[in-house]
Amino acid sequence: MSALTNQFTIDTPSIVKRIAKLLNQKGGKTFLVGGIVRDAVINQIHCTTFPLSDYDLEVFGLELSEIEKILKDNLPYFISQEGKAFQVLKVHHQHGYKPIDITVPRTETSTGPAHTDFVVTANPQLQIKEAAIRRDLTINALYYDIQKSQIIDPFGGLDDISNQVINIVNRKTFKEDPLRVLRVMQFAARFGFTVSPATIEISKEIVQSNMLLALPIERVQQAFMDLFFNATKPSLGFQFLKDSDALFLYLPELDKLAHTHQTPSWHPEGNVFIHTMQAINAAQDISEREGLSKYEKALLIVGALCHDLGKGVSTKFIASENIHIAHGHSKTGVALAKDILKRINAPEHIQKRIPILIEKHLLLPVLYSNHTKGINQTRALYRLIQELQKHQLSLDMLLWVTESDTRARNDNVEIYEPLDRNDVPLINEIYDWVAVTRIEIESTGSSHQEVVDGSDLIRIVHKPQGIWIHAMKHLLEDIVFDPEFRNLIPRPYILDEENNVTEKLIHTLFSFTENYMERNNTSWQFISQNEEMREKLLGQFMIYYKQQV
Structure with missing residues (x-):
């Protein structure tokens, strides 16, 4: 699929087709651009179901003022112009729906280290390849000709989608915007794509130049939250950060886990970083299985990401027994997680809830183990439920973090794939015990046997x-x-x-x-x-x- 033009069909709303027809009749050449083209191609090639909702148009051959006049003369919709730098027309075609964005081709010249330090020059006479060179990745540089049902692919984005690889369009233009490093992170996690060596290399150069330090904290937060909300393979985003040296910049506590060893008989997967990557992939799997909202999904993935941070400072090697122990890591990890969440400016609802999930992530297996030894743990589970509720958390969320942790023990470390739930009998046993004990708690209230009279x-x-x-x-x-x-x-x-x-x-x-x-x-x-x-x-x-x- 590497030819310059390729026949392809994207289901396009009638209003978008109407706008394209109007502008083309007046001498323009109108294309769908950006994420919707990329996602439509990914859906068809890889049988995914990414939603198609943001319809962005780029119009060649007409000035923005001409486009605005044509649309206002022919459409009964409110049309606004926004963005002094990028000059975007927005067609507000239906209440409750995102407006359609319309731009003209432009060139961007960097004037400083910040991602906003650009001089933007509109030029409707550019050729497609000239206009597309400003885009960050080949998969984002696809143009769809609505009238001809044809994709124009100037930089091999279709091949990269087929091969599930993230590649830059141009070294010079990519390096001018440090935010693109974090965009690669979240695209790798969202689509489950690997990152090409060339993209890792240029990203390393950006990290080493300290350009990422100039990013506003709000943009950092948005990039990480996009990952937590949309990831299908979250480990690939963090692996890219590690490969590009950006992990040490944003999450040094997580980076340290790659050098924190575990006892093979307990953790055949290897070091704590590998364990954590398997855990966040398990968390994504659970979120899909349980139909979690994007906010619940984000909380679960962050909980799995942070659950063993304390091992980086608590792990000790006992030479006489040839084992690694990490006593106290669930408590020492709380402060480390707070530092990370503050550094990436995580939303308050996440910052408030993650510490208790980390502190209690070992508790359910312990309670179940005590139960199997004949120790009544109904009172303990009741106390745990009460404590979680104080932090507006459900027992289910802690169960899911526990499952993520327990499944992260696959000795096939190449793909960070966690074990299947059914391959870990302990998980189902804990779920069953919790279900039965919950019924007992609901029927008896708080009148459970105390540990001492x-x-x-x-x-x-x-x-x-x-x-x-x-x-x-x-x-x-x-x-x-x-x-x-x-x-x-x-x-x-x-x-x-x-x-x-x-x-x-x-x-x-x-x-x-x-x-x-x-x-x-x-x-x-x-x-x-x-x-x-x-x-x-x-x-x-x-x-x-x-x-x-």
Whole structure:
């Protein structure tokens, strides 16, 4: 399909055909351009279903003022001119629909490092190849002749679509706009295309020149959100960032994971970066399977992207056992994720919800494991649901993050393809257990067995009834249901053979908390009510108790 012109049919609305006919009758030559041509070709060649909705026209042979007059004289629609630099006519043909954009061929000359530093010169007399050279990628440089049902392909974009490759049109023009690096990122992820060596090479040059630093943060946010909203293979976007050295610029915490090893018997896929790439591809698969909205999809992919960031700083190699461990990574990863999300200016609803997903991403497998050992985890699941709801999150979202993590263990690392859900029995077992336990919770409300009874606390501590009991229950539940604590402290020092909290733990925690309150001038009531205070207290207690036992 590499010929200059190719017969092709794009289903075009009657208003677009009418505009093209009007302008062509007055001496113009009107083409559909941009994403709609690219997406129509991709849909036909690769049997995809990308929506076709943005109809952009480029008109050769007529000045923009002539086009405006022709349209206003012949169409009953409101026509506006927008954009001082690019001069775009917009035909507002139907309420609730995107207007049709009309431009004339132009040349663009860079005048500075920013992506807006251009002098734009309209020139309707340009030839198609001259006009198309300003476009970033060959797949975006296709022109569709509406009347002849013919695609004009000046730079081999059709072959690149067939081969699923992203290629630049021209080194000089591509390098003039640093935003194009992030466009390549999101196109690779959206279409599942690989990026050509030439495109990676020129992108590296842009990164090394620090031109990306001149991009407005709003454009950075838009590029990443486009990836999260529209990706069909999100790993390809991040692999391109890594190959072009841009990953270290925007997400150094993620870049570090490529050098963070894991124990092969637990993670046959390899390092944590590979694991994360498989996880985000699994997240995309889940979003499609579950019919998630684009906002839910973005939240899930970001959750999978950030879930193991803490391993980059928490992983240690135990030479005597030949294993890598990353105790505490779900907590250390929270701060790292916050840094990343702030750096790319992620929307507030994502910045608020991701930390709790990271912190709790290990919890469901732990609860299910306890359940299989005969430990009743209904109360634990109830607490988890309540905590997620405080952050306007559903248990389903955490389940999907858990599934993404669990499926990311495929030893075929070449394609970042996660395991199929049905190849990981644990996933279906967790889903089934959660479904049954949810029904139990809904039927009984919050009246589930507590980890310790108030009367037992009074007997063990020898202290009269008071608010301290409520605070101690909170602290003990946080310990019993915290997988990080359970990883650090052997089970017999937390629960006895009958799954009751050990008296040693109760005594030690009570004494430690009394001393903590004195040092920090706080009270049992404040500890009972303040989750952040309990988290700080238990962080110190975890270290102390490990030394004691």
